[in-house]
Amino acid sequence: MKSEKEWINNLRNRMEDYSEPLPEGLWDNQGAGRAEDSKGDSDMETVAGSSGSAGLAGVFPDVLVLVFSRSGLP
Amino acid sequence: MTEEELASKCKLADNQARKELYELYGGSLMAICLRYIGDREAAEDVLHEGFVRIFQSIGQFTYQGVGSLKAWLSRVMVNEALGYLRKRNQLAQQEVLMEQLPDTEEDDDGVGDIPQAELMKMIAELPDGYRTVFNLYVFEDKSHKEIAQLLGITEHTSSSQFYRAKTLLAKKINEYRKKL
DSSP states (O other): OOOOHHHHHHHHHHTTOOOOOTTTTSSSSHHHHHHSOSSSOOOOEEOOOSSGGHHHHHHTTTSOOOOETTOOOO | OOHHHHHHHTTTTTTTHHHEEEEEEHHHHHHHHHHHHHHHHHHHHHHHHHHHHHHHHHGOOOSTTHHHHHHHHHHHHHHHHHHHHHHHHSSOOOOGGGGSSSSSSOOOOOSSSOOOHHHEEEHHHOOOOHHHHHHHHHOOOOOOOHHHHTTTTOOOHHHHHHHHHHHHHHHHHHHHHHHH
């Protein structure tokens, strides 16, 4: 029987480089283009489609374009 | 671009650098979210919020050698996931009845033969409270004392939750092997 520490190290090493596919549309360059065209001081905008993320543009006005489209999800 | 250069450009709000950072590290950060949250849609929400947090606070990052950026990003994302679970009270421990726990000894073959995606699925399927303790103990290398402080539980509870999570995971691994 392997020791608990060995088992844990084994699992940790196994998963160390694991990646999941990124959600479609989370980062949207098209949005960057739109943002550059937009008026005002902000040169970028944040667009959040998820329920918990609405209003991020106000919180984070000058930074990134992060489009989180839920349109394709059930 | 080195990770130090990447971090420096992100600090200067360089959008291309931010996109590169997202593309380089997003997949592994998504894996962290899914491992803690269990549900893919919710994990995607946490990933989004986590990246906002990352770009808000990248100024606090100090380069400390190769790998330090990934380690910092991972810590931010773990904190985001824990915050999400805390808000939804999913850090509360769910009890699995003793009779539901497997009575088999865990296999001593390790997990080298189990595909990573299968292991991820098995971990994601663990009950919420068990999964949180398991993640912190195994992947963040936290002690039961640290986990207890972090989650507001006793060390004994942390230890017990970890044991149960490990036992459930071993059962899932054994069942997977039997299907092969």
